[in-house]
Amino acid sequence: MGGLLLAVVVGVAMDPVAAGLTDAASSSAGSSVVATGGTTTVQVTALDMRFSPREVEVPAGDRLVIELTNGDSAVHDLVLASGATSGRLEPGETTTVDAGVVASDTDGWCSVAGHRLMGMTLEIVVTGSAAEAAPPAVEHQHGQASDATDAADDLDPGAEPDADFRAWDAVLAPAALSGVEQSGGTAHTVDGATTHHVTLRAQEAEREVAPGVTQLAWTFNGAVPGPVLRGRVGDTFVVTLVNEGGIGHSLDFHAGALSPDEVMRTIAPGETLTYTFTANRSGIWMYHCSTAPMSLHIASGMFGAVIIDPPGLPAVDHEYLLVQSELYLGPQGGEADAAKVADGDSDLVVFNGYAHQYRHRPLEVLTGDSVRIWVLDAGPNRASAFHVVGGQFSSVYREGDWVLRDGGSTGTGGSQVLALQPAEGGFVELDFPEAGTYPFVTHAMSDAESGASGRFLVTD
Numbered sequence: 507m508g509g510l511l512l513a514v515v516v517g518v519a520m521d522p523v524a525a526g527l528t529d530a531a532s533s534s535a536g537s538s539v540v541a542t543g544g545t546t547t548v549q550v551t552a553l554d555m556r557f558s559p560r561e562v563e564v565p566a567g568d569r570l571v572i573e574l575t576n577g578d579s580a581v582h583d584l585v586l587a588s589g590a591t592s593g594r595l596e597p598g599e600t601t602t603v604d605a606g607v608v609a610s611d612t613d614g615w616c617s618v619a620g621h622r623l624m625g626m627t628l629e630i631v632v633t634g635s636a637a638e639a640a641p642p643a644v645e646h647q648h649g650q651a652s653d654a655t656d657a658a659d660d661l662d663p664g665a666e667p668d669a670d671f672r673a674w675d676a677v678l679a680p681a682a683l684s685g686v687e688q689s690g691g692t693a694h695t696v697d698g699a700t701t702h703h704v705t706l707r708a709q710e711a712e713r714e715v716a717p718g719v720t721q722l723a724w725t726f727n728g729a730v731p732g733p734v735l736r737g738r739v740g741d742t743f744v745v746t747l748v749n750e751g752g753i754g755h756s757l758d759f760h761a762g763a764l765s766p767d768e769v770m771r772t773i774a775p776g777e778t779l780t781y782t783f784t785a786n787r788s789g790i791w792m793y794h795c796s797t798a799p800m801s802l803h804i805a806s807g808m809f810g811a812v813i814i815d816p817p818g819l820p821a822v823d824h825e826y827l828l829v830q831s832e833l834y835l836g837p838q839g840g841e842a843d844a845a846k847v848a849d850g851d852s853d854l855v856v857f858n859g860y861a862h863q864y865r866h867r868p869l870e871v872l873t874g875d876s877v878r879i880w881v882l883d884a885g886p887n888r889a890s891a892f893h894v895v896g897g898q899f900s901s902v903y904r905e906g907d908w909v910l911r912d913g914g915s916t917g918t919g920g921s922q923v924l925a926l927q928p929a930e931g932g933f934v935e936l937d938f939p940e941a942g943t944y945p946f947v948t949h950a951m952s953d954a955e956s957g958a959s960g961r962f963l964v965t966d
């Protein structure tokens with residue numbers, strides 16, 4: 507905090523004009539606002555994460571009126587540094603932004619999360635003599651809340667969640683009874699293949715991500731990760747996406763091979779689409795929102811797992827699912843920090859959406875029980891090196907095949923880590939030889955320490 511304050515003070519001392527503190531700047535700002543009585547009207551279109559044109563000119567003293575059309579498939583807006591705004595525009599909508607008399611060069615941008623960083627900016631250039639010496643406008647970082655507290659400041663590694671905290675349920679239901687079917691979806695089987703009917707609702711939800719730290723997540727059905735879909739090779743999934751959020755969202759299922767053109771399109775708030783795929787290959791597959799910037803939509807919580815059992819998958823005593831992802835904290839209760847996401851500067855790395863949740867609520871098994879842990883790395887950016895402290899994996903299945911089974915070719919092989927790049931997945935199998943507390947982590951240790959750890963509590 508002290509460092510930040512110092513930086514601000516030094517900044518003012520070294521750049522008085524930018525801070526608008528000198529007499530010269532003040533007087534020239536006053537002299538630049540001589541209204542001509544004229545009005546300049548310009549047409550601007552939002553399309554492909556750009557404003558077109560990207561720069562508009564207005565003669566000094568003229569009133570500027572911007573006729574803004576959203577020619578895109580996603581929701582956009584235009585916010586000017588002065589505070590004037592178009593409000594959110596649905597695809598195809600047109601509105602008028604009255605910028606008033608523009609005294610000096612100024613910026614505009616789309617305030618939908620992440621869009622400004624992707625280049626949705628508009629420069630307003632004032633032409634004519636009066637504008638030359640005017641001070642640059644002070645930008646209000648709409649949506650980024652630069653003056654709000656960064657929720658990362660509230661992270662306390664020693665804090666406990668509230669007594670009524672409930673961990674995301676890592677226990678996996680068998681293929682015949684996936685999480686979706688348990689929560690209202692349906693499935694029917696014809697000639698051995700099952701058709702699963704699933705509804706995924708894109709919803710904003712304020713959720714705790716670490717003790718005392720909440721974020722406004724973008725979710726499927728209100729939870730992070732989203733619902734688990736599980737089936738067998740040959741099963742068909744008929745997924746209905748309902749966009750109940752405030753901006754555009756979409757779906758991308760890695761579990762099905764098909765043309766993305768139609769089914770992966772972004773739909774506007776209030777719209778619905780149907781995405782049907784057949785799972786012809788086994789493994790654990792990521793699904794996610796694929797609306798730009800995808801890094802931000804995934805980091806905000808829009809991901810989940812589809813598990814397609816390999817044929818002959820043996821029964822075990824316990825099956826769990828752990829999905830690793832990163833969090834890039836914005837203000838308390840606010841959206842993720844799009845700039846941190848763009849920089850890959852994460853605050854937390856977590857399993858199933860909450861820092862260290864299975865350290866607080868351990869997974870409980872008995873000595874000698876057979877345990878299978880499915881792991882998916884949802885990213886958006888970081889790899890996972892899944893490891894159980896004190897454990898050794900007797901089997902490893904990664905990206906569609908057994909890497910190790912029955913001791914491998916030597917009959918004596920074991921494994922210590924399941925290595926996964928973003929979007930990769932697999933499972934490990936082990937049993938625990940004696941009672942105790944066995945931590946599990948990503949062995950990228952800084953990530954484990956920033957949230958990606960849990961515990962197995964093993965009793966006799």
Ligand SMILES: [Cu+2]
Nearest residue numbers: 755795797803
């Ligand atoms: Cu999305």
